[in-house]
Amino acid sequence: MEYKKNTIYSLTIIDADMDGNGVGKLDGFPIFVKDTVIGDVAEVKLIKVKKNYGYGRLIRLIQPSANRVEPYCDVARQCGGCQLSFYSYPEQLRFKENKVKNHLERIGKVTDYLLRPIIGMEDPFHYRNKAQFPVGRNKEGKLVTGFYAGRTHSIIEHKDCMIGCRENKAILEVILKFMEAYQIEPYQEETHTGLVRHILIRKGYYTKEIMVCVIINGKRLPYAEELAERLKIFERITSIMVNCNQEKTNVILGKELITVWGKDFITDFIGGICFQISPLSFFQVNPIQTEQLYKKALEYAKLSGKEIVWDLYCGIGTISLFLAQKAKKVYGVEIVERAVENAKENAKRNQIENVEFFTGKAEEVFPAWYRKYQERADVVVVDPPRKGCEEGLLLTIAEMKPERIVYVSCDSATLARDVGILDGLGYRLVEATPVDMFPQTVSVETVVMLSHKNPTV
Ligand code: SAH
DSSP states (O other): OOOOOTTEEEEEEEEOOOOSSSSEEETTTEEEETTTOOOOOEEEEEEEEEESOEEEEEEEEEEOOTOOOOOOOTTTTHHOTTTTTTBBBHHHHHHHHOOOOOOIISSSSOOOOOOOOBBBOEEEEEOOOEEEEEEEEOTTTOOEEEEOTHHHSSSEOOOOTTTTTTTTTHHHHHHHHHHHHTOOOOTTTTBBBBBBEEEEEEEETTTEEEEEEEEEEESOTTTTTHHHHTTSSSTTTTEEEEEOOOSSSSSSOOSSSEEEESSSSSEEEEEEEEEETTTTTOOOOOOOHHHHHHHHHHHHHTTOOEEEEEESTTTTHHHHHHHTTTEEEEEEEESHHHHHHHHHHHHTTOOOOSSSESOOOOOHHHHHHHHHHOOOEEEEEEEOOOOOOOOOHHHEEEHHHOSSSEEEOOOOHHHHHHHHHHHTEEEEEEEEEEEETTSSOOOOOOEEEEESOOOOO
């Protein structure tokens, strides 16, 4: 039977793909449908038909699945940022656990390992310590902040994101009122005119300090002191800044920063270690789960105080400093120079002296260092970006023959690929723990431990 585009069919959702889309079948022909949950019976309009599968849009639920919940957010479908907001939280966790299991077993081809239950959150909302809201005018010309409607740059008004901090809404309202009072125009991408592009808000989880940073297409925000006066009603705001970005770009932040009021950073802690966070610093966005993740990484590293550890892709040195408390020496490698400077400052601030940081590509710095000094590591930790590790790096690690490798990953597919490669190089996957760093979304963080199949005693 032939299925036609723009025709409406009724469909039972029997599966979900890795991106959280429901999958139903029309006589065996798979149809992927966004915003549906396993168990839904739905009217679906076919929007694209390929040779072996198609895509449909949810038109109406005929019979909602027992696993479906009403999203906590009324713009969940339009925004698309929280792909799993239609799933109950236990179902979200089950989805992610399965995703990791499937990847490890299908791509990595591993079977004999322990998969620990995913570490979920007690309260899976309002966990993000950072938010960036675009500012613009909506279709009616009203000054708004919110999010870009799926794949476009038109803004849908929304100030109260379910995964962001509770303070965001009130802060955004003050800034919009200020812009209206002083006739400060929002930035318009098409014409590269107007001033205010984005508003960045960061909050320290333990310290509760808040930073507000207004990103402008210019060198100066007029009446900035007046804005500071208005924002000072929020006692917890300790830093008000302006960031200048006059480029025609999708990149949100520019390089130049102006401090309008207060400090030019906020402070926060991970596992008792203190970090200073500037608008430009990379800092994990879910502080509660970051601590869980690092604790697991530390447990997998099994440190006694005598070990030499490498932390590859170390960012601002968060994992390195966490591990240094239990190791003899930790070496960190990171490609972004500014992050390495932050890592060094963080070490100093916390009086941690048994760490050393290098700037460069992990796949270059680490092999070069090993060739030069021939010093073995006992444990190697890697935390690469989504694309995973370069094969050459894995080869050097295997050559160095550490007892254990701890792999922290934000993409279980590339993790599984690399676990498969390491298996061929003499490392067995012992244990894996998924961590829910990004509730409501399809992303899942995983930490695994591999150990050498024939350790040198
Ligand atoms: N471990 C840190 C950061 C992890 S994010 C934390 O938990 O906070 C991954 C980091 O890898 C980023 O900081 C990115 O800048 C860095 N990176 C990307 N490619 C790299 C490469 N080839 N070599 C070294 N670092 C790299």
